[in-house]
Amino acid sequence: xxxxxxxxxxxxxxxxxxxxxxxxxxxxxxxxxxxxxxxxxxxxxxxxxxxxxxxxxxxxxxxxxxxxxxxxxxxxxxxxxxxxxxxxxxxxxxxxxxxxxxxxxxxxxxxxxxxxxxxxxxxxxxxxxxxxxxxxxxxxxxxxxxxxxxxxxxxxxxxxxxxxxxxxxx
Amino acid sequence: xxxxxxxxxxxxxxxxxxxxxxxxxxxxxxxxxxxxxxxxxxxxxxxxxxxxxxxxxxxxxxxxxxxxxxxxxxxxxxxxxxxxxxxxxxxxxxxxxxxxxxxxxxxxxxxxxxxxxxxxxxxxxx
Numbered sequence: 385x386x387x388x389x390x391x392x393x394x395x396x397x398x399x400x401x402x403x404x405x406x407x408x409x410x411x412x413x414x415x416x417x418x419x420x421x422x423x424x425x426x427x428x429x430x431x432x433x434x435x436x437x438x439x440x441x442x443x444x445x446x447x448x449x450x451x452x453x454x455x456x457x458x459x460x461x462x463x464x465x466x467x468x469x470x471x472x473x474x475x476x477x478x479x480x481x482x483x484x485x486x487x488x489x490x491x492x493x494x495x496x497x498x499x500x501x502x503x504x505x506x507x508x509x510x511x512x513x514x515x516x517x518x519x520x521x522x523x524x525x526x527x528x529x530x531x532x533x534x535x536x537x538x539x540x541x542x543x544x545x546x547x548x549x550x551x552x553x554x
Numbered sequence: 555x556x557x558x559x560x561x562x563x564x565x566x567x568x569x570x571x572x573x574x575x576x577x578x579x580x581x582x583x584x585x586x587x588x589x590x591x592x593x594x595x596x597x598x599x600x601x602x603x604x605x606x607x608x609x610x611x612x613x614x615x616x617x618x619x620x621x622x623x624x625x626x627x628x629x630x631x632x633x634x635x636x637x638x639x640x641x642x643x644x645x646x647x648x649x650x651x652x653x654x655x656x657x658x659x660x661x662x663x664x665x666x667x668x669x670x671x672x673x674x675x676x677x678x679x680x
Contacts, residue, residue, distance in 0.1 A: 437654035440571060441635070442595060442645055451636060453653040459638045489637065548637060 409505045412537060413482065415495040417473060418465055421533045424540035426501055430483040430490065435461075435475050445551045449475070452492060459483065459492040462547055468519030486544035502535075509537060522546065559629045563649060563658070564620040566605065569596035572656055574649050577624050579661045581606045581613070590617040593666045594644055607661040614665045627651075632658070643667060 387395070412423035438450040438461060447467035451458050461481065465471040473479075473494040481492040509525035524537040561579035562595055573595065590598035598617040605616045633648045633655070644663035648655040 439648070439655040439657060441657060443642055451648065451655045453655050455651045456650065458633045458636055458648050458650060458655050491636075551637075 385521070396447070408507075409503045411501055411503050412535075413481075414496045414499040414502050414535060415482065416499060417495050418471055419533075420470065421466075421535050423502065423504070423527075423535050424484065425539045428540040428544075429487050429500065430485050432480050432482045432498055433492070435477075435479050435494075446548075447547065448544055448551055449473075449494070452481070454483070454492070457490075459490060460551075461492045461494065462544075463494050465494075467543070467547060468522070470519065484540050484544055486541040489544055489548055491544055491547065504535075504537070512536075560626050561629060561632075562624050562626050564605075564624050565656070566603075566618040567591075567620040567622065568618050570619075571595070572622075573618075573659045574656050574662045575605075575659045579607055581608050583621055584615075586617050591615070593617065594642070594667050595659065597618055600601075605661060607665055613662075615665050616661055 403533055411426040413426045413429040414421065414423040416422070433454055436452050436454065438452050440450045441448065442452070449461050449463050449466075452461050453459075459481075461475075463473045465473045473496070475494055478496070480495050480498050482495060482498070483490055483492050490498050504527055508527050510528065511524070512520050512523035522539050522543040524539050527535040527537065529535060563574040564577040564580050565572060565574050565576055567573070570597055583605060586598070586602045586604045588602075590600065590602040593616055595618075597617075598619045602617050602619050603621050605618060605621070606614055627649055631650050633650055635645060635647060635657075644660050644661075645657050646660045647658045649658055650656075
């Protein structure tokens with residue numbers, strides 16, 4: 385006598401929830417800069433601040449627009465658009481800086497507007513377009529959204545590491 | 555140096571940027587004779603001031619736009635330049651004037667590295 389469908393299903397049933405059955409997702413800190421909507425893993429973002437006095441550094445890398453003081457700490461300020469080869473940011477009163485962290489290195493990055501935190505399912509992330517530009521190596525993927533611009537997800541830890549390296553090898 | 559110790563900084567401007575230097579490095583301040591000479595920090599405008607700087611190789615002058623004076627600052631307000639900003643030999647640190655970082659310059663090093671800066675370095679935020 386063959387087992388009933390229920391018994392058959394129960395014999396194959398796991399003892400605990402299967403991870404693959406869940407909807408793996410990750411939280412991203414999303415922002416707009418120029419015409420681009422971008423996101424970075426939220427665990428790499430410490431805080432969002434208003435731009436304070438910005439001091440240019442002599443002969444710094446072009447994407448390094450200066451340093452700013454924040455609670456007794458001096459932070460390098462990075463223009464993501466320049467770094468990614470997509471133009472140039474303008475720091476104005478409506479701009480915001482977010483403080484990004486990678487290992488023991490932190491930097492402030494310029495945004496035009498902060499959109500907030502958003503959970504993105506891994507399966508919704510599409511690969512970065514092939515043959516991309518200079519910044520493609522720092523793109524985790526792209527999320528297409530109905531009625532909204534595509535969200536480009538950046539590997540902030542890698543980006544900050546590259547920024548640090550590029551600044552040093554100049 | 556302890557954080558509560560103090561140091562005198564001479565504040566000056568070149569190309570609209572504020573800099574500081576250890577006041578004891580400046581022997582005197584003069585009017586520029588002739589055209590201002592460009593240096594690592596930029597080119598001062600006409601009517602500039604000249605900082606007479608003592609250096610191990612005899613000393614020279616660093617022409618600046620404006621001398622603002624001397625401030626006494628706490629060593630606790632001094633900071634290293636962030637690694638990503640790669641300090642030039644003459645940009646030795648920062649003084650955090652409240653939240654505003656002021657680049658600190660080693661004037662004798664400016665004399666030994668007189669190459670003018672690129673335009674990017676003088677770009678200011680809007």
